[in-house]
Amino acid sequence: MNIACIGGGPAGLYFALLMKKRDPSSRIVVIERNRPYDTFGWGVVFSDQTLGNLVQADETTARRILQSFNHWDDIDVHFKGRTITSGGHGFCGIGRKRLLNILQDRCVELGVELVFETEVDDDQEVARRYGADLVIACDGLNSKVRKRYEETFKPDIETRDCRFVWLGTKKLFPAFTFAFEETEHGWFQAHAYQYDGDTSTFIIETPDEVWQRAGIDKMSQAEAIAFCEKLFAKYLDGQPLLSNSPHLRGSANWIRFPRIVCGSWVHWNDIDGKRVPVVLMGDAAHSAHFSIGSGTKLALEDAIELARCFDTYQGQDLEGVMAGYEAVRAIEVLKIQSSARNSMEWFENVDRYVDMEPEQFAYSMLTRSQRLSHENLRLRDAAYVEGYERWFARKAFAAAGLAEPPASRGKPIPPMLTPLRVRDLVLKNRIVMSPMAQYSAVGGTVGDFHMVHLGSRAMGGAAMVVAEMTCVSADARITPGCPGLYRPEHTEAWKRIVDFVHEHTDARIAVQIGHAGPKGSTRLAWEGTDLPLESGNWPLIAASEEQYLAGVSQVARAATHDDMRRILGDFVHATLEAEKAGFDWLELHCAHGYLLSTFISPLTNRRTDEYGGSLENRCRYPLEVFAAMRAVWPAHKPMSVRISAHDWVEGGITPDDAVEIARLFKAAGADMIDCSSGQVSKREQPVYGRMFQTPFADRVRNEAGIRTIAVGAIFEADHVNGIIAAGRADLCALARPHLANPAWTLLESAKMGWDVEWPKQYYAGRLQLERNLERERQIAAATQGMSPREIAARLLE
Template sequence: MNVLCIGGGPAGLYCALLMKKRTPGHRIVVVERNRPYDTFGWGVVFSDQTLGNLVAADEPSARAILQSFNHWDDIEVFFKGERVRSGGHGFCGIGRKRLLNILQRRCEELGVELVFETDVEDDRALAARYGADLVIAADGLNSRVRTRYAATFLPQVEARQCRFVWLGTTKRFDAFTFDFRATQHGWFQAHIYQFDGTTSTFIVETPESVWQASGLDAMTQQESIAFCERLFADRLDGHPLMSNAAHLHGSAMWIRFPRIVCEHWVHWNGDVPVVLMGDAAHTAHFSIGSGTKLALEDAIALDACIAAHAGLPAALAAYEAERAVEVVKLQSAARNSMEWFENVERYAGLDAPQFAYAMLTRSQRLSHENLRLRDRAYVAGYESWFARRAFEQAGVAAPGDLAIPPMFTPFRVRELVLKNRIVVSPMAQYSAVDGTVGDWHLLHLGARAVGGAALVMAEMTCVSADARITPWCPGLYAPEHTAAWRRIVDAVHATSDAKIGIQLGHAGAKGSTRAMWDGIDMPLDDGNWPLVAASPQQYLEGVSQVAREATAADMDRIAADFVRATLAAESAGFDWLELHCAHGYLLSSFISPLTNRRTDEHGGGLENRCRFPLRVFAAMRAAWPAHKPMSVRISAHDWVDGGITPADAVAIAKLFKEAGADVIDCSSGQVSKQEKPVYGRMFQTPFADRVRNEAGIAAMAVGSIFEADHANGIIAAGRADLCAVGRPHLANPAWTLAEAARIGYRMVAWPKQYLPGKQQLERNLERERQLAAAGAGLTPQQVAAKLLEG
């Protein structure tokens, strides 16, 4: 087979040498526009895992790369004059020029033809000239091939929010160093790592607005470098900063990162396929050190797919399918990391230890327990710092041993102290009779109250009969409802140290429907009641009842209903009250522009759309005891173009904060059936993160939080103050206690009646850990040593 590779960067060279190594009879030509052994850039970073992949793919080039690497385990963060260091991260740095030189020499050893100083303007003509059976387009960020066949590849190219400049310095750093500097215009950060015996990469990054306000857009290259030298003078210790892009003018050396995503990677010119690879196909932000990693792994995958499949069509289809999955995972993590660095100002209020922890876990690929595996001493020290502060803030005497996972630290809201950070989400049971809760609710909520969570939330409870979602939803609009709820609240208080809250809501256009198991959101066959919403609405087009627009009289009545229910909740003895303003229910329908098309004072801009929900909240807050907390559940993202966005959620949170809310419960979606949510573990946590750190109000994270590791990372990083866990609590009422045992935390209190179960569970889990360690190839002595460490 004749193979033409356009682009002599890491992707093209590595793919060429792997294919030539596997099948020496191939003729493989790599065409590169630069001179031989010439490149731009400073160092690149690999993880230890990536190095393992290289060794397996081609040991000779991997050996040469390993011999040229500068290896380090530590990450060091400088913030607000403090230094935080953690270890066990396992990175290697190598000069980009050195890496390419190794790959070029290896290609030459194997017989790959390298053609330099050739700028490819017409890939089809060049393919014809070499008689190519396959064209590999590895021509980088500004790929001409990708542009030419854009109708096939369907690329999305997005210039991101920060400007950055790639510099070098002669100062050597013994850790991957992140340095954050506040200026009068905003934040700058440096990403620094050593890549050979004498030189370190020194990337300076800042948001576009800060870059312009600092005057860097008008500076020469020499002035820009001098600016950075002054800003990071104490980190450079007199060493200069250097640029290897002398051909660029001052402002041109500062670039915006292009995030590139392609829907397809293969195009056919007749019988000759053109396949994208490396930066031509995708990019991943430098803060996660993955661009070159992705390029090399593309090459490994393409070579393997061609070897494993008969014929190029099947091989390239397999390559695209396999790499698309892996790249999406890494690009998702890289996007999280990139967005974190774009928004350093958001986290400027954090103390240095928490800021550093948040930075380490920014991509959501590095979890709390993974950090513990890397550096047990660092995590133990951080947990002690976090716990000490948490007990101080809660006004509770701290225990002697502060080695407490963050999810088990206390949290104070007004005069209420929660024993830990876990909340049982409100989960509809559809088991009330005429609005009255009964034995099922007593068992359901009682079991979870003794299961270890700090706060158990009752399901959405409706403020009137016509506010119900279904005929089987609970209410607080009749004396018998209050008495029934009091029975449950008293039982929770008598048998556990958990607190219990209630969520009040009005179904709006989503009311008068069947129970979930009989057809969620489907209207009743008979017995329907009239519905109201912010504007005329039919939730399921052509299926649901049509809700009429709420009048002023309707709003007066509904506000009064909420106040009456609030007073009833206090009479029933609830500790916590939440107002439901999410998921397309009545108050949510006022907030979202998708469902509010009013032209009066309750329609139009966001503040007008929030007017009625805020009125209801203020009336409830006035009726609810001042010493008790109130939260508000919002849909922080409608997942529909033109709907509520996370930025809107911050504005909404600020409005409710001004009205007296204590916590914002950050959910999303369920406002429109046109929604296209992006699911994944902890997928709604970024909304809580923004609300907490931009609106300055405590936040509750919800959505696919199903492990202690998730909750610990969220709380420790300051992404939320509380974690609401729903479905896992349906499967296991004692989820919180079970997770404590699973992570080896034994100091959590169990009901005395259940202590034998605690001991058995802890023994079983300890045995599983021993077996896992033995399976990892450890000797019995090593297993014993690890058990003693733990």
């Protein structure tokens, strides 16, 4: 098989040597624009996991790389005169030039042809010249091949906000070092690490607007370096900063990161009657921000996976190999890119977190990608995590006005079990059961089902349970099975449930009040979600004329000013009834395409009066409703607002808008913003994943300066601990986990080995659970490193 690799970076060289090793009879050529051994860059970083992959792929190359590595475990975060250290991270650094030299030498040993000082402008001409059966395009961020076939590859290239410069220094850093310095222009940060015996990489990054305010765009290279040396002098110990491109001016040397995502990585050409695939690899196919050190890692692992696919799909034609490669690799790269995006956005928005104390700032930075979780941090450095937990608990109990309880079994209190005071209400922990429609009311009246549903979950350890969206009038309901607070019997039925929660548990109970708007008059969920009733429909209303499901839903008419005054009165009446029922907390529903949401989103608000147009105008009516409710709701009781922080549709609400919406509700007296997203338009294209909506809560909390509730794919105690500890939200609301297990909080607390109060009637169950969990921990410790057969034998002893 003949293979031509366009580009002599890590991807091309490593794939070439792996394929040559696999089949020495193949002719493999790597074509590079630079001279032999003339490579650029400072150090690159690998994790221990990546090193393991290299050893499995080619031990000879891996050993040479390992001999050249500088290894470290610690991360140092320097912020506001403090240094916070976390260990156990397992990173290695190597000079980029040294890495490429090792790969070049290994290629020569195996018989790969290396062609230097050759610029490739036509991949098809290369395929013809070398009779290639396969062309690998690893020609970098500015790939000519990707540009030529962009209709196939469908690249999405986004130039990001920060400027960064890649420098070096002879100052040796014993840990991976992150240093944050404030100037009159804004914040700068340095990423520094040693990669060989006498040199460290020193990357400096700052938002473009800060870079311009500092005047670096007008500086020469020497002036820009002098500016940085002065700014980071206390970390450099008198050593200068070095550049490997001294001919560039300051403005040319500082670049903005291009985030590259391709829809496909394989294009097929007909070369003289033969179908030849052109495959993107490395930076040509994707980029991942340097803050998690993934660019070179991804390139090498691309090469490993494609080479592996030739064995996995042996006997199949090239189409099968290419399809298998894309199917496996695209998923893994998207995961890395998602984490890299989280990390990149954290560094782009450092000023969002600078009001945090150094302890929390460092924790937030360490967990910024959401791949490094609270328990993963504990595995790496238990002392660091326990110290942070003690610090966090002291702060939380003091803020709640409570005495900190003694440690349980010598362990500090996990962040998710710390209390929170909101106005006069104290929540015992950070777990909330989300409001979830149950469609089981009769004529708006809740019954025994709701008593069991809410009561059992209040007994299950959550700090607060939130009743499903409760409607302000009969025509405000989503379905005939939705509850209300518009008749006296509704209030009495709710009071029965609230009284049970207060009498038999130490949980609090909240109610979410809303109006379905254009999404009303539909069937029960199990009879057809969002489908209109077959009979007995009631008229619908929205900010503007609206049909939620095109050609299916009823058409909602645009609300008049008289309608708006009447509905506002309905919300006030429901608020008064919620107080009579004894609810502890009230949430206003302004999300998910329901009535108040239709005013906020530009997708559903096309009004030309004072309630349409700008974001402030679109929020005017929801704010009027909120203010009227806040005026009659007791001052000592909290109120939150649920918003759709992202419509996931072009032209809809964005996270930037969500911050402004939160500021408006904060000014109106809201205590918290419940940050959900979507369900406003069927054209939405959400990006799902673990904790996928938590970044919205993070932004709102730390930019708008208001407490938040995080929701969405939060299903483990580890998730909650990380979110709360990092200051991404103040509460976590879990929906589906509470449907599956009413005692979710009790179970997760037991798994963490923390004693929490159980209902006295269930105490025997707690003892049995704790014994079982302890037995599982003992077995896990005793069988660590054993094979499955050995574990089975041990269990049978």
